[in-house]
Amino acid sequence: xxxxxxxxxxxxxxxxxxxxxERRVPKKLLLEQGAPTAADKRQIQDGIDELIWVAALKPxxxxxxxxxxxAREYLEIAVLTATLRxxxxxxxLTELIHRAIPYPVVLVSxxxxxxxxxxxxxxxxxxxxxxxxxxxxxRTGPLRPDSPAAIDAAFLSxxxxxxxxxxxxxxxxxxxxxxxxxxxxxxxxxxxxIPETADRAAARREALAAHARLLRDIATMRAQAxxxxxxxxxxxxxxxxKRLEAEITRTLANx
Numbered sequence: 001x002x003x004x005x006x007x008x009x010x011x012x013x014x015x016x017x018x019x020x021x022e023r024r025v026p027k028k029l030l031l032e033q034g035a036p037t038a039a040d041k042r043q044i045q046d047g048i049d050e051l052i053w054v055a056a057l058k059p060x061x062x063x064x065x066x067x068x069x070x071a072r073e074y075l076e077i078a079v080l081t082a083t084l085r086x087x088x089x090x091x092x093l094t095e096l097i098h099r100a101i102p103y104p105v106v107l108v109s110x111x112x113x114x115x116x117x118x119x120x121x122x123x124x125x126x127x128x129x130x131x132x133x134x135x136x137x138x139r140t141g142p143l144r145p146d147s148p149a150a151i152d153a154a155f156l157s158x159x160x161x162x163x164x165x166x167x168x169x170x171x172x173x174x175x176x177x178x179x180x181x182x183x184x185x186x187x188x189x190x191x192x193x194i195p196e197t198a199d200r201a202a203a204r205r206e207a208l209a210a211h212a213r214l215l216r217d218i219a220t221m222r223a224q225a226x227x228x229x230x231x232x233x234x235x236x237x238x239x240x241x242k243r244l245e246a247e248i249t250r251t252l253a254n255x
Contacts, residue, residue: 155179
């Protein structure tokens with residue numbers, strides 16, 4: 001599978017021609033910069049078929065200013081594609097690629113299951129001068145741009161660079177992350193909607209985290225209730241489950 005296999009999501013970004021790099025990234029770079037363990041090195045060697053640096057988004061070629069503060073410096077955004085082999089651990093490889101590249105990365109990964117878009121903010125390391133560390137990786141599920149579901153089609157149509165009205169590269173990158181989060185929310189609500197404000201986006205992120213936590217807690221309590229032999233304790237657990245289910249309903253308002 002080559003770069004042609006992931007061109008659909010890249011095409012949805014609608015990147016200007018003068019941002020294009022189209023250069024193969026050697027695995028050696030990942031092995032040196034993004035593989036902290038022997039197992040990770042094997043994953044890179046065995047799991048990645050091809051890694052391409054597709055584009056470099058800089059103030060000079062997209063007209064969006066750089067960003068600097070005490071936590072991070074965004075001078076450019078790197079757009080990459082990764083073609084993964086069968087049985088590759090896609091989630092771990094995605095994290096390793098984000099770790100290895102010093103710039104914020106827009107990564108499109110492709111395997112037999114479809115295509116996935118991932119992003120992760122980066123900040124200065126507090127323990128190592130000059131080093132950067134990734135924050136939370138946001139990654140879509142498998143996308144099929146050739147025959148997308150309605151929600152996926154809405155997501156893909158929202159990705160065009162010209163549609164992200166950003167004052168700097170950090171805000172631009174956050175705009176793409178907000179769209180990935182909107183897709184996560186749409187999987188629950190059934191409707192894809194881009195947040196209108198930064199506050200709305202933050203509320204949605206908090207609601208998604210709360211929703212996931214509540215689902216985990218409910219699953220744990222249900223398992224406990226099934227094992228419980230004392231009737232009064234089982235009743236207490238079922239009451240607690242009902243309370244958490246009500247909390248889930250309240251979180252939906254912020255999704």
